[in-house]
Amino acid sequence: MEFRTASSPHNHVRTSVTTVMVRVLLGLVPGMIAWVYFFGTGLIVHLALALTTAYLAELALLAIRRKAIGLFLSDGSAAVTACLLVLALPPMAPWWISVTGTLFAIVVAKQLYGGLGFNPFNPAMAGYAMLLVSFPREMTIWTAPLSLAPQTLSFVDTVKAIFVQTLPDNITVDAVTMATPLDILKTELALEKTVAAITQTSPLFGSMSGIGWEWINGAFLLGGLWLIYKRVVSWHVPGSMLVSLGLISLIAHLIAPEQYVSPLFHLLSGATMLGAFFIATDPVTAPTTPRGRIVFGASIGALVFVIRSYGGYPDAVAFAVLLMNMVTPTLDYYTQPRVYGHKR
Amino acid sequence: MSTRPLFSFFGGVHPPMHKDVSTGQPIDVMPLAERYILPLHQNIGQPAKPVVSVGERVLKGQRIGHAEGYVSVALHAPTSGTIADIGAYPVPHPSGLSDNCIVMTADGADEWTECVALPDYENINPSHLRNIVREAGIVGLGGAGFPSFIKLNPGTHKKIDTLIMNGIECEPYITCDDMLMRERAAEIVAGIRIIRHALQANRVLIAIEDNKPQAIKSIEEAIRGESAMEVVACPTRYPQGSEKQLVEALTGKEIPSEALPLHVGIVVHNVGTAAAVYRAIMLGEPLTSRIITVTGGGVAQPRNVEARIGTVIEDILAHCGGPTAETRKLIMGGPMMGFALHSDRAPVVKTTNCLLAATAEEIPDRGPALPCIRCGACSDACPARLLPQQLFWYAQAKDLDKIQEYNLFDCIECGCCAYVCPSNIPLVHYYRFAKTEIWAREREKEKAELARQRFDFRQTRLEREKAERAARHKKKRDELHSEEPSAAPATETKKAAILAAMERAKKKKDAPRITPANTEALTPQQQQMIEEVEQRRRQSRPNPEQQSAASNGDK
Ligand code: SF4
Numbered sequence: 092m093e094f095r096t097a098s099s100p101h102n103h104v105r106t107s108v109t110t111v112m113v114r115v116l117l118g119l120v121p122g123m124i125a126w127v128y129f130f131g132t133g134l135i136v137h138l139a140l141a142l143t144t145a146y147l148a149e150l151a152l153l154a155i156r157r158k159a160i161g162l163f164l165s166d167g168s169a170a171v172t173a174c175l176l177v178l179a180l181p182p183m184a185p186w187w188i189s190v191t192g193t194l195f196a197i198v199v200a201k202q203l204y205g206g207l208g209f210n211p212f213n214p215a216m217a218g219y220a221m222l223l224v225s226f227p228r229e230m231t232i233w234t235a236p237l238s239l240a241p242q243t244l245s246f247v248d249t250v251k252a253i254f255v256q257t258l259p260d261n262i263t264v265d266a267v268t269m270a271t272p273l274d275i276l277k278t279e280l281a282l283e284k285t286v287a288a289i290t291q292t293s294p295l296f297g298s299m300s301g302i303g304w305e306w307i308n309g310a311f312l313l314g315g316l317w318l319i320y321k322r323v324v325s326w327h328v329p330g331s332m333l334v335s336l337g338l339i340s341l342i343a344h345l346i347a348p349e350q351y352v353s354p355l356f357h358l359l360s361g362a363t364m365l366g367a368f369f370i371a372t373d374p375v376t377a378p379t380t381p382r383g384r385i386v387f388g389a390s391i392g393a394l395v396f397v398i399r400s401y402g403g404y405p406d407a408v409a410f411a412v413l414l415m416n417m418v419t420p421t422l423d424y425y426t427q428p429r430v431y432g433h434k435r
Numbered sequence: 436m437s438t439r440p441l442f443s444f445f446g447g448v449h450p451p452m453h454k455d456v457s458t459g460q461p462i463d464v465m466p467l468a469e470r471y472i473l474p475l476h477q478n479i480g481q482p483a484k485p486v487v488s489v490g491e492r493v494l495k496g497q498r499i500g501h502a503e504g505y506v507s508v509a510l511h512a513p514t515s516g517t518i519a520d521i522g523a524y525p526v527p528h529p530s531g532l533s534d535n536c537i538v539m540t541a542d543g544a545d546e547w548t549e550c551v552a553l554p555d556y557e558n559i560n561p562s563h564l565r566n567i568v569r570e571a572g573i574v575g576l577g578g579a580g581f582p583s584f585i586k587l588n589p590g591t592h593k594k595i596d597t598l599i600m601n602g603i604e605c606e607p608y609i610t611c612d613d614m615l616m617r618e619r620a621a622e623i624v625a626g627i628r629i630i631r632h633a634l635q636a637n638r639v640l641i642a643i644e645d646n647k648p649q650a651i652k653s654i655e656e657a658i659r660g661e662s663a664m665e666v667v668a669c670p671t672r673y674p675q676g677s678e679k680q681l682v683e684a685l686t687g688k689e690i691p692s693e694a695l696p697l698h699v700g701i702v703v704h705n706v707g708t709a710a711a712v713y714r715a716i717m718l719g720e721p722l723t724s725r726i727i728t729v730t731g732g733g734v735a736q737p738r739n740v741e742a743r744i745g746t747v748i749e750d751i752l753a754h755c756g757g758p759t760a761e762t763r764k765l766i767m768g769g770p771m772m773g774f775a776l777h778s779d780r781a782p783v784v785k786t787t788n789c790l791l792a793a794t795a796e797e798i799p800d801r802g803p804a805l806p807c808i809r810c811g812a813c814s815d816a817c818p819a820r821l822l823p824q825q826l827f828w829y830a831q832a833k834d835l836d837k838i839q840e841y842n843l844f845d846c847i848e849c850g851c852c853a854y855v856c857p858s859n860i861p862l863v864h865y866y867r868f869a870k871t872e873i874w875a876r877e878r879e880k881e882k883a884e885l886a887r888q889r890f891d892f893r894q895t896r897l898e899r900e901k902a903e904r905a906a907r908h909k910k911k912r913d914e915l916h917s918e919e920p921s922a923a924p925a926t927e928t929k930k931a932a933i934l935a936a937m938e939r940a941k942k943k944k945d946a947p948r949i950t951p952a953n954t955e956a957l958t959p960q961q962q963q964m965i966e967e968v969e970q971r972r973r974q975s976r977p978n979p980e981q982q983s984a985a986s987n988g989d990k
């Protein structure tokens with residue numbers, strides 16, 4: 092009898108790239124729920140927009156590049172990129188923000204570099220950075236937490252606001268938008284106010300960080316821990332990033348508490364947890380060696396603190412990650428593990 | 436009581452084991468067949484040389500192949516009968532090639548040749564013991580097939596501290612060592628005593644994975660009262676049975692790259708080998724049969740059989756109720772490191788530990804590969820602590836220097852990386868390919884080197900002749916000018932010219948040349964691997980399945 096042949100190993104785990112991506116998406120769910128709870132349904136509208144754009148763009152580019160469309164569309168990576176990008180956008184941003192951002196992420200940052208596995212920069216963060224630089228006004232108007240807003244928008248009103256930028260007659264723009272806590276902190280600190288004065292006067296600040304933000308970050312932390320438990324991501328990047336951000340901000344806070352917020356505030360603000368567990372851990376653009384990952388994560392933590400405290404942009408995760416993406420190959424090269432049987 | 440290992444090895448995987456498929460029944464002795472095919476090349480090293488001729492009658496256990504060269508062992512008739520043919524027959528090899536075999540027709544008498552037992556081996560010179568083991572045709576029965584007598588030689592300068600008996604059997608499906616330990620523990624332990632004596636080892640560790648409680652128990656009972664001999668129950672993890680990983684798990688020591696366990700005072704033997712050594716010394720029987728696991732959904736009665744070396748696979752499968760129509764792949768060895776056979780017409784050899792007749796559900800075809808997403812799952816699993824994703828990158832880029840910088844030759848081809856890769860990349864396939872490319876390149880270089888040496892030699896000769904001519908001319912001139920014959924100076928000039936030419940040639944030769952790491956001073960195993968891959972390279976183009984897997988993701 093004749094048999095089929097193949098080269099060893101003949102067996103394989105049941106995990107595929109799709110499994111990995113689906114788990115990442117599942118890990119995002121708690122954070123998304125918290126997000127919608129505090130900032131309304133704008134997220135859902137933008138998610139729908141970004142996902143559609145991402146898949147259409149991916150389809151077109153794969154067709155142009157003559158790639159196996161079915162194989163690559165089902166890998167789930169485009170969905171992850173779309174979700175991560177949307178989670179960095181203001182919930183009530185106009186529709187073309189998420190569309191252009193996604194297009195840039197998929198077409199330029201991903202496919203033009205060679206597609207899955209070949210992009211040096213995190214596509215979602217590249218898309219975000221492009222938007223922030225090109226459309227600073229749209230990108231910095233944030234939605235007020237629903238609990239603080241005098242009036243709330245219905246889902247239909249939200250869709251209208253996103254697509255045609257009109258609000259119902261009885262609602263003013265000021266009623267539904269506010270700066271983010273990190274924003275306020277930065278502008279007020281520049282006016283030489285103390286941290287204590289700022290956090291006590293503005294209603295946006297909760298007991299640990301900004302209203303809503305503390306819970307959203309907590310939910311992303313939860314989803315992230317699940318990813319570590321499921322071994323989708325290793326602890327190295329998130330662990331070292333959070334420890335480094337926490338330590339540095341603790342030292343600064345202890346030295347000058349009136350200028351520097353507490354480490355807890357840093358850890359539970361903006362995109363800290365999302366960045367630590369979902370963005371910085373993007374395997375394609377992070378180092379692959381354990382030591383490389385620790386240096387990578389710790390550097391991002393330090394950069395986040397520096398950019399938040401001294402930089403021009405309110406949140407820092409995107410730029411910190413993009414900066415570190417540039418040194419990933421170098422980190423990989425200099426942190427190779429010692430091979431079995433070679434000198435210690 | 437068995438102990439737990441004090442150390443551990445890096446990486447590894449936990450594939451589903453499927454061991455109980457074949458452990459339900461006791462070891463079953465295969466009935467006598469009509470025909471046996473005995474490949475002359477069954478071990479790492481040189482093949483045996485036939486010492487019988489066609490038509491000759493031989494007895495069971497009679498030597499039919501002679502050990503040729505140092506890394507070689509003898510080959511014996513598995514039963515009594517006549518030599519039907521000596522020539523090329525299919526052998527179990529991934530290439531599906533034919534190779535030199537001795538074909539025997541059994542006469543049904545199964546008559547033994549005269550066996551000389553040596554029960555008082557303790558009074559026998561260890562070098563004589565080694566010779567008997569060699570003449571008995573014993574090779575490592577764990578699967579690698581390295582001639583065992585070499586590993587009974589402690590060398591002159593090294594003291595053997597630990598003899599490790601490998602009963603790990605970490606590959607899925609394979610249970611031949613397990614069943615042997617359950618049923619023939621006394622033989623194994625008797626063999627261990629002999630090996631220990633030959634090596635003068637201080638202590639013996641018998642390593643068994645903890646998924647074989649019955650084997651652990653029976654070996655423990657058999658070693659009761661032995662001094663400095665203990666069973667170590669290792670937590671199950673693939674590839675713990677690999678020599679390097681086992682040494683690391685048991686002793687915390689690492690075998691230096693490109694060295695043998697001997698360098699750290701350790702020798703590792705397989706438990707099946709111990710049983711064979713017992714038979715060779717205490718009963719005088721050479722290796723003519725072995726235990727083989729016949730398993731998988733492709734056979735109706737999976738179990739372990741004791742089969743004579745040379746039994747045609749078809750016969751063994753038929754004996755176990757197979758292959759069924761659903762059988763898609765026939766794998767010799769386990770699913771992690773075994774190789775798929777084209778057909779079942781080849782015979783089993785000394786290293787055949789398992790025949791896995793797998794259905795498509797058991798061993799599905801590898802799907803298309805995606806590009807590497809650098810997730811690092813492979814490097815987390817690599818027991819050699821390599822960076823498989825980087826090796827893959829450079830293998831794809833055909834950057835043969837860079838891939839050696841990333842220590843390609845420390846890869847033991849265990850398959851853990853490809854097993855876990857979410858992108859489904861046939862990584863090991865790429866590494867094998869890169870290794871053969873490097874070896875091919877080395878051979879090219881050697882050829883070039885030879886040509887260069889020839890050229891140098893010629894150059895030396897030409898220069899010498901030129902110098903001689905000059906000297907002759909000078910002599911003639913001198914003779915014209917003076918009447919005195921000057922033979923002596925002429926020889927001097929000639930000698931000097933030759934010396935100078937040789938000096939120049941030597942300088943050229945001594946100029947430093949770049950040699951890649953790891954390709955010098957090859958061990959016999961590596962040499963064997965080179966030969967095998969060379970054969971594969973020549974013979975087999977990657978089959979369609981692999982090709983699609985390898986080329987789908989990129990380009
Ligand atoms: S496991 Fe596969 S996809 Fe992941 S880094 Fe290794 S080769 Fe790349």
Ligand code: SF4
Binds near residue numbers: 813846852853
């Ligand atoms: S096959 Fe080689 S590279 Fe892959 S895990 Fe095993 S030793 Fe490491």
